[in-house]
Amino acid sequence: MAHPRPFRFGVQLATAPDGPSWSGLARQAEDLGYSTVFIPDHFGDQLSPTIALQAAADATTTLRVGALVYDNDYRHPVVLAKDCATIDLLSGGRLELGIGAGWMSSDYDQSGIPMDPPKVRVDRMIDAVAVLKGAFADGAFSHDGPHYTISGYDGLPKPVQKPHPPLLIGGGMKRVLSFAGREAQIVGINPSIPNGRVDADAALSGTAGATDEKIGWVREAAGDRYGDIELNALHFATIVTDDRAGTIEMMAPLFGIPPDEVADYPHALIGTVEEICADLEARRERWDLSYVVVQGDSFEAFAPVVARLAGT
Numbered sequence: 001m002a003h004p005r006p007f008r009f010g011v012q013l014a015t016a017p018d019g020p021s022w023s024g025l026a027r028q029a030e031d032l033g034y035s036t037v038f039i040p041d042h043f044g045d046q047l048s049p050t051i052a053l054q055a056a057a058d059a060t061t062t063l064r065v066g067a068l069v070y071d072n073d074y075r076h077p078v079v080l081a082k083d084c085a086t087i088d089l090l091s092g093g094r095l096e097l098g099i100g101a102g103w104m105s106s107d108y109d110q111s112g113i114p115m116d117p118p119k120v121r122v123d124r125m126i127d128a129v130a131v132l133k134g135a136f137a138d139g140a141f142s143h144d145g146p147h148y149t150i151s152g153y154d155g156l157p158k159p160v161q162k163p164h165p166p167l168l169i170g171g172g173m174k175r176v177l178s179f180a181g182r183e184a185q186i187v188g189i190n191p192s193i194p195n196g197r198v199d200a201d202a203a204l205s206g207t208a209g210a211t212d213e214k215i216g217w218v219r220e221a222a223g224d225r226y227g228d229i230e231l232n233a234l235h236f237a238t239i240v241t242d243d244r245a246g247t248i249e250m251m252a253p254l255f256g257i258p259p260d261e262v263a264d265y266p267h268a269l270i271g272t273v274e275e276i277c278a279d280l281e282a283r284r285e286r287w288d289l290s291y292v293v294v295q296g297d298s299f300e301a302f303a304p305v306v307a308r309l310a311g312t
Contacts (some may be wrong), residue, residue: 069170089159240272
């Protein structure tokens, strides 16, 4: 392994019935040893990420917070930079800034925001990252890019973390992962989502063999900075069970892959606490994946894994 990193764990939450419940979830995640609470950025049944992240930070003392990930098409990067710098300042430097080019077609269809071709969306996200970094840096900056023009703007407040909150950029295709390898502090290794929704085609793009290729893209693009990158994986299914084989047999048709490939699938964790720990250690050895994120419906059942592996 190129750069052994200790494990840390995040949980992706989306909603709560009221403020006390949301604050309670954040405190529970912190108490269970999770490093980070993430929230997605969609227009469906979820809390607004920026406001919810600040509330989670206010309810805790060490918990890190972040969007997984902000859709660049929904916010001008100057607006996003101010929001994120504010969260980082008010939380004492606990923000992780996840940003992506957008993928969920239903968001665009329902909102009327144009869903440009992938190349245009990625171009715009790359341009936005340059604006974010300029806004976070000391002093005024100007930027004349293909999508954003900034003139003598000094982004205030400045974030606590220097030179900026860690950027989390994830993807499933070579161009985005290569950009992430060059620019991000945290790189998310994701399935690609060619149809604008999580479906069988997306699942097929997240297999072990595909992940070997993705890690290669990141490593090649990162060059000497590869050792400074933290590699992250979001898990679609996390099932703590004594019947690993039976559960994998049942899940295989949902993923559209044979059961033996589900056992090695980088975005699913199935088995006893001991089996899942062994899988995570093997995946870190193979892919350097040390930053493990699970969905909110499994974060309590998964807590024994966090207790065993966090920081090791």
